[in-house]
Amino acid sequence: MLIKAYAKINLSLDVVGKREDGYHILKMIMQTIDLYDLINIKKTCKGINISCNRQYVPTDERNLAYKAADLFMKTYDVNEGVDIYIKKYIPVAAGLAGGSADAAAVLKAMKSMYRPDVKDEEIMRLGLNIGSDVPYCAVGGTALCEGIGEEITRLNNFKNHILVVVKPPFGVSTKEVYKNLDINKIKRHPNTKLLISAIEENNLHTLARNMKNVLENVTLSKHIILKGIKQEMINMGAKGTLMSGSGPTVFAFFDDMLKAQICYDKMKKRYRETFITRTI
Structure with missing residues (x-):
């Protein structure tokens, strides 16, 4: 099978x-x-x-x-x-x-x-x-x-939205990230209700602008390169970027396939594990 x-x-x-x-x-x-x-x-x-x-x-x-x-x-x-x-x-x-x-x-x-x-x-x-x-x-x-x-x-299916996924050439221990997370120092939490509403309306713009992952507080401070990748993708037209899970993979949403392709081509030259894909 x-x-x-x-x-x-x-x-x-x-x-x-x-x-x-x-x-x-x-x-x-x-x-x-x-x-x-x-x-x-x-x-x-x-x-x-x-x-x-x-x-x-x-x-x-x-x-x-x-x-x-x-x-x-x-x-x-x-x-x-x-x-x-x-x-x-x-x-x-x-x-x-x-x-x-x-x-x-x-x-x-x-x-x-x-x-x-x-x-x-x-x-x-x-x-x-x-x-x-x-x-x-x-x-x-x-x-x-x-x-x-x-x-x-x-939730409502948030499918067929274009994204570029970049995994830098190192791994991250989920256990270590959670170990180093101080809950009391989290200043900004995701607005989950707003994000669910954006998903229900299939509103990529609102969702991409309001995505939030509190584990970025730990992983991005340890791996500064991730901040640079996120900013580069924004500069190339991404609607929003976020780290997935405990990292180090970051992804960016695009509303235009040409912009996504340009971003993918540029990132792929430096990061072997770069993908252009969609939500399903």
Whole structure:
């Protein structure tokens, strides 16, 4: 079975509190984009075998796709095995939920292969044991995600909007970013109601001007290059730019394909992992 595992961006990311167990309480608007890994999954006699076109991607228990397959098999007493090949296009450690998307795709594929009677909500709950982005990745589209990622409210589809995505040549540890975030020092929070209203009206201008990610306070101060990338894209006609997740990937919305193409061409010369794509 061949399945696409789509990347996500954050149209907003707010941290509204912290639980006693140390997890941050989030309020964020997530959006699927047309950038994906290809997952080829086949039944085997036993065991879990992961392979990937990128040598730096772990293919053992550290891989979220492996964890997803293992969790599914243990939860539903699957005695057979799976062979999973990941053709990776989504950048790693980028804030685009590539690993979570792969895990969600594996859970959905295994549901289809082994337990089609299982409800989608059950798959989402299972996914939360793997990572906070996995439940959303199992749903996709445009959604408000709250709690630690498990409370998902579907929003109007904000599809077919052009964006340029730039991933600089370094990764960022999500754990470290949250560790260095001081909630009390956050001066400006996203206006989530305004952003949802803009999505309902399909108003790119209002949304792009009001996007906000509080984790930029940490990542942009450590990696000044990201501020330069954002400003460059604005100078080339972007309607708005934002860092996705904990970074370091930044994206920009355009209302004109020619401007987006010029931006893409210029960024691609310096940053290998640059993409021109759309919201879906």
